[in-house]
Amino acid sequence: MFKVHVVGAGLAGSEVAWQLAKRKIRVVIHEMKKIRKSPVHVSDDFAELVCSNSLKSIELKNAEGLLKEEMILWDSLILKCAYESRVPAGKALAVDRNGFSKCVTEKLLATSFVDVKWEEVQSPDVDDGDIVVIATGPTTDGKLAEWIKSVTSGFFNFFDAIAPIIDANSIDMDICFVGDRYGVGSGDYINCPMSRDEYERFWNELVNAQVIEMEEFDRKMLFERCQPIEEIARSGKDAMRYGPLRPVGLINPHTGKEPYAVIQLRKENIEGSMYNIVGFQTRLKWGEQKRIIQLIPGLQNAQILRYGVMHRNSYIDSPRVLDEFLRLKTMPNVFFAGQITGVEGYVESAMTGMYVGINISRMLSGKPMITFPKDTMCGALVHYITSASELKPMYANFGLLAGRKDREKTAMRSIETMKRFFEEVELND
Ligand SMILES: Cc1cc2nc3c(=O)[nH]c(=O)nc-3n(C[C@H](O)[C@H](O)[C@H](O)COP(=O)(O)OP(=O)(O)OC[C@H]3O[C@@H](n4cnc5c(N)ncnc54)[C@H](O)[C@@H]3O)c2cc1C
Structure with missing residues (x-):
């Protein structure tokens, strides 16, 4: 029986593991925090929020709010724990950061389908037929960064500046x-x-x-x-x-x-x-x-x-090296998830993890893999990072959706589309 190895238990890796475990697929999480921490991580828990404790807006007329509503339909672990550890912040979903990470860690470890290996992965074993998901985030470095460069033909960008x-x-x-x-x-x-x-x-x-x-x-x-x-x-x-x-x-x-x-x-x-x-x-x-x-x-x-920003952010050239399921075109048993794929933001990173987790479970169960409809915020983001002519790290925004003049109507349409799609996919299974 093939196993799935998830490298990195951040926002994305935790969501991959959750989507698999809830579908009764065995996952091994490989996380390095107890051995070595990146310059931005401080705790040993999974899904650590490295900066703000806000997961941004929950308003549907806001692109971030729409993204969340769509993800809730698919039982996102990150959003489940965000609501469980919520602190008052008006229309934003702010969390108690320790409570949030604890919730994610505990819920994952409570399932009998998740094992954890505390180690720094330098070069994942991709030759034994198992599935590997690289979800090591924007601060990926060292030997693993070298390995990623080697499997993505050197396309591993170190991004320090972005124009508005x-x-x-x-x-x-x-x-x-x-x-x-x-x-x-x-x-x-x-x-x-x-x-x-x-x-x-x-x-x-x-x-x-x-x-x-x-x-x-x-x-x-x-x-x-x-x-x-x-x-x-x-x-x-x-x-x-x-x-x-x-x-x-x-x-x-x-x-x-x-x-x-x-x-x-x-x-x-x-x-x-x-x-x-x-x-x-x-x-x-x-x-x-x-x-x-x-x-x-x-x-x-x-x-x-x-907005234009400047900070460290390593990501691969997804449009050139990944297919629409965020799989390496040259190595279909290797998936990428999280900020390293070119999305930006906590929730966006989790969304790609959710997408990859759902698809790996479908693949292993012999079912056709799915792409989220492009007129949903989830689908539009995945479409952007896998098709942009020149990828720039992207967060959820209405510019990604067609017919977006009236944001509220666009959001209502997108959420209806995702509901219908979710029912079709789940009922046909
Ligand atoms: C400084 C900084 C501030 C940010 N602030 C915000 C913000 O305020 N709001 C926002 O929405 N987004 C922010 N982001 C962007 C982004 O949303 C976060 O970086 C987010 O955590 C990305 O999720 P991820 O799962 O892709 O990676 P991460 O959450 O970084 O998770 C990666 C995990 O992989 C592990 N790992 C790395 N290498 C290895 C290895 N070789 N072997 C095993 N494990 C490994 C790490 O220890 C970590 O647990 C920020 C990014 C940075 C760098």
Whole structure:
């Protein structure tokens, strides 16, 4: 009888193990905490929340709330324990972090289908036909990171900066224009033209805006790759105009002229519902980010779907190396789950674990594997991380769903779709 080995008992690994154990499939959890802890973990319990104790909103009109509602249908362990250890926090699902981790640990260990091996896995045994799930999170390092690089053809990104992503519906196309530099391309860019006055005001506000101070943990990783836009701005008034904001080769059809500077927006997904601001990696505080972005001509009403951030976050190039079930294309007995797949956030990480757990149990029971419908938040996120042309860590947001103008209606539709899908899958079993 094949076993399933889950490497890492974080948010994702715990959820994988739960979904398997409740379907009576034996799981061995391999967790290193009692031997060595990552720089962000402190306790020996499973599913440790490394930073905030909030699992974000529970409101259905909020993408995070919708994600949770969908996961509750599938009996998510992370959400079950979050509600059991909830502390008052308005419309957010905040938890007592120790109580939460204890709940997850106890519920897993209470089933007779879960064994735990306290060890640091350096190179999982993938040759004996057993199934392996790598759920070691954004701080994966050492020999295991080397092994992951070797099985993903070297695609193991060390991500230190991310540019904000905005909702396409909130871009003012009376001011902006579609166009590629020198007309070469297929219209994937939207350009926000700036006059000299607008550029100078923007520069002045940017160099004086408040940034998030980085802890020592992050600081040593900063500036290895992309420079934050505010650092470029600080190096001189014209630096951005000769860097990411250069206007050359871009004629504004509204005026027939080349602007003084241009901020380019690039399609983030195939559907064109989300755009990222090119070269705008930043560590501005989120309130400041919104204020500064709304100074850009054409983005005065910009809806920010995902703020720019800078922190350590290792993840694989899922669209190239994983199939739609989050299995390695080259080694179908190896699955990935959690933040390492390119989702971002506690609940998002747990969701991928839930998805992988459900599918492994189906595979081992001889049933067809499933993909969540793409018009659900769970399905849209999995679809994004396995199909994005250039994967950026992604949390739940309405930009991932089509027809998302009325968020409440979209959410109601998604939850109905997931309910129907859940019933079809469970009743046919
Ligand atoms: C500094 C930081 C702060 C964050 N803050 C937030 C936040 O406030 N809110 C939010 O929603 N998200 C936050 N995140 C993002 C993300 O949601 C969390 O990192 C989340 O815990 C990811 O879940 P996971 O299961 O993928 O990984 P983790 O929860 O990190 O779990 C991975 C597990 O694998 C184990 N492990 C690692 N390597 C090995 C090995 N070789 N052998 C055996 N075991 C191993 C680890 O000990 C750990 O228990 C933060 C991330 C970081 C890095």
